[in-house]
Amino acid sequence: MSDGPSADFFPAARRTALHGWGRTAPTVADVVTPMTREQVVGALRRRSERGVIARGLGRSYGDPAQNGGGLVLDMTALNRVLDADLEQGIVTAEAGVSLDRLIELFVPFGFFVPVTPGTRQVTVGGAIGADVHGKNHHADGSFCDHVLSMDLLLADGTVRTVTPEDDPELFWATAGGMGLTGIVLSAVIRMTPIETSLVSVDTDRTKDLDEIMALMAETDEKYRYTVAWLDCLAKGRNLGRSVLTCGEFARLDDLPARKRAKPLRFKSGSLVTVPDVIPGRLPNKFTMGLFNEMWYRKAPQHKVGQLQSISAFFHPLDAIQEWNRAYGKTGFLQYQFVMPFEREEALRKAVEKISAAGAPSSLTVLKRFGPGNRGYLSFPKPGWTLTLDFPTNTPGLARLLHELDELVLSNDGRLYLAKDSRMDPADMGRMYPRLEEFRTLRAKVDPDGVFVSDQARRLGLA
Helix, strand or coil, X not given: XXXXXXXXXXXXXXXXXXXXXXXXXXXXXXXXXXXXXXXXXXXXHCCCCCCEEEECCCCCCCCCCCCCCCEEEEHHHCCCEEEEECCCCEEEEECCCEHHHHHHHHHHHCXXXXXXXXXXCCEHHHHHHCCCCXXXXXXXXXXXXXXXXXXXXXXXXXXXXECCCCCHHHHHHHCCCCCCCCEEEEEEEECEECCCCEEEEEEEEECCHHHHHHHHXXXXXXXXXXXXXXXXXXXXXXXXXXXXXXXXXXXXXXXXXXXXXXXXXXXXXXCEECCCCCCCCCCCHHHHHHHHHHHHHHCCCEEEEEEEEHHHHHCHHHHEECHHHHHCCCCEEEEEEEEECCCHHHHHHHHHHHHHHCCCCCCEEEEEECCCCCCCCCCCCCEEEEEEEEECCCCCHHHHHHHHHHXXXXXXCEECCCCCCCCCHHHHHHHCCCHHHHHHHHXXXXXXXXXXXXXXHXXXXX
16 A cells, blocks of 8 residues: 555545536536545545546546546546566556656656557546557557556455456456446556657658558558548548658667767646637637648658657647637537448548538547457557547537448447547447447446446446
8 A cells, every 4th residue: 555644534525517628518526536545445435326437637538537426536646656667667657647747757767658649648547447549559559458457446445456367357348448347546557668759750741531541551560650630621632631640769879969968858848728718619610721721731741750759749739738728618529430441431431521511620630550459348449540629519510420420330430438428329339349248247346336427327338
């Protein structure tokens, strides 16, 4: 057990309205911020019949970290690194440690987090619960592929150390299980060795969807990290025009002499904070059309070996705090699906529908997934994954998303639970064929349904 305040001291609950990063569908819960394992256990005992769910930094877009009328455990105070083997790159961290903190601490020692999504403001517990993926899924899999073990607080108040070898069912139900099997208290993670903190980046601007897909298919074996930005509003012969960036951590010999003195230097932080005064219709077809045109044209036609910082390559949006406020108080939703390889025509139809609808998305990202893991509800599977941000007040958005849902379903695709805020529960089992296995396992370890969220109720996950 960790040092800190004893179980005799118990932090008071705060009745708070919570929402996801998309700022939609807030609900009110009692929020407690435990500072020790003992206090997490104590909070679990004090739950109401509406159950409990853990919450990290609130970067899930919808409602998986909300529990209306129940208890929410803010895990961000359990933010200590408990152990580090700097020879092997093995780190033991509490669930509330952010990827940002791990990067800040371990890049100077030559280690990077094995997988990071587009923001480093994600906790270890959240990264496990959503089994997050990054630009390197085709090469390295998702986050839980690099978790060696985790300490999990179960519904009966016991703590079990879970590994993929000794307790594979519970481990893989927890990997991507949206916090519904227990509360992750800490985890042991294998980090990625690096020689420098700079990424050598190659950039290509492509004229259309066919060109970007062909180019990406060629890059899987060549690069560890790849991602493409698409102009979702482009039409006709420009449909799917894109900017592809591929990268590898630079080796020491790749750096100019002036940078070799401090090759592992890393500077975190952000530049500005978006005020909460943005009108709801600022991101619209017109403004996003101008943005997309500027973003596409400013990219180089072909450039190799550009050295970029970790922040610039992996987490450009982290430079702007509270960037979700740019969508105003009506918020936005992020829509991410994966479509299997060999279903490229279906992906094309999806891009055509989005373009024809004129649905503005400032963030439209295309990546390729490699093989999925054994996670019951883990999102990645081999194929193409497209991510879009839509303002909720986009005209015709509900109809467009319904059509995209049908296209995804009819082509053996699925939506990402960490981004979801509106999936039809009838589609859940079709998208995630191991749902019943998950429910069975969950009923075994949590027969009274202690761990529950708004999303779990909405989709019938529990």
